[in-house]
Amino acid sequence: MTPRSIIIDCDPGHDDAVALLLALASPELDTLGITTVAGNVPLALTSRNARSIVELAGRCAVPVFAGADKPLLRPPVSAEHVHGQSGMGGVSLPEPKPALATENAVDFIIRTLCEKPAGSVTLCALGPLTNLALALMQAPEIAARLREIVLMGGACFAGGNVTPCAEFNLYADPHAAQVVFRSGATIVMLPLDVTHQVLSTRARIAAIGELGNRAGQTVAQLLSFAASTGVENYGGDAPPLHDPCVVAYLLRPDLFGGRHINVEIETGSALTMGMSVADWWSVSGRPANATFMRSVDAPGFYALLGERLARLP
Ligand code: RIB
Ligand code: CA
16 A cells, blocks of 8 residues: 655654654654644754654654744744753653754745645644645745644643643644634544643553653653643543554554644634634534544553564664
């Protein structure tokens, strides 16, 4: 079967790192490039961390492109309290050997989508949507050339994780999110409503740590750090594993369930800034523009994750 061409835009970040490893371990996916954005930690660190992960995965040929170092309009926010100062709290990786590509991430996204056959490239968005919004504003025609955008972001019934009603990725750059959701591209959302069901319990972390390879050991250390901060435990004792849900959806869409609905992004109110206003009950009359996932087979997700991580060095 022909591998599915993807670009992964991310802000590593421990869950981004796990998502990258899952993608790089999966032959069903052809990662054309990894683009980085400021988010969990500043751009220099998200770019360094992405390079470290491709090296850890033994996939140094996958290029890493740095993109936006700040949101379109809003002041930058970050999440060192969740991911550690380096963005890879819990592990200490050497300076990565793979060099950063010289091309800007936004130019790479536009160029790739124009060069590859229309409808053949999927963009996986794991952080703030600044790079994708800039690409869509510079080259609106790429919206129709994208196979789909599969993104981790937003929330509905789950509430927010950075304000009472906003999820970090959309809150960090709500204007970029609004550009993306109004672009006309096909969008699949993996919101907190799904990722809060995917919890890295001690048993699950232990099973990953027992895979016996460096990738498993590193992921176990990252997830143990996340669990130790307790910041994201939301009343339980296990942190959600957000970004790998995007890659798992590409590999096993049957693990997820949702609805095609209208989603708008709040950019006016200080109180609800960055909120994804998801019309789950279709009461607004606004046209559907995204598939909002709300259910997931969490045991099936972790079985997939473990099986793929075991394939890495
Ligand atoms: O809200 C969770 C999202 O914000 C994840 O992508 C995490 O990595 C952070 O970027
Ligand atoms: Ca992320």
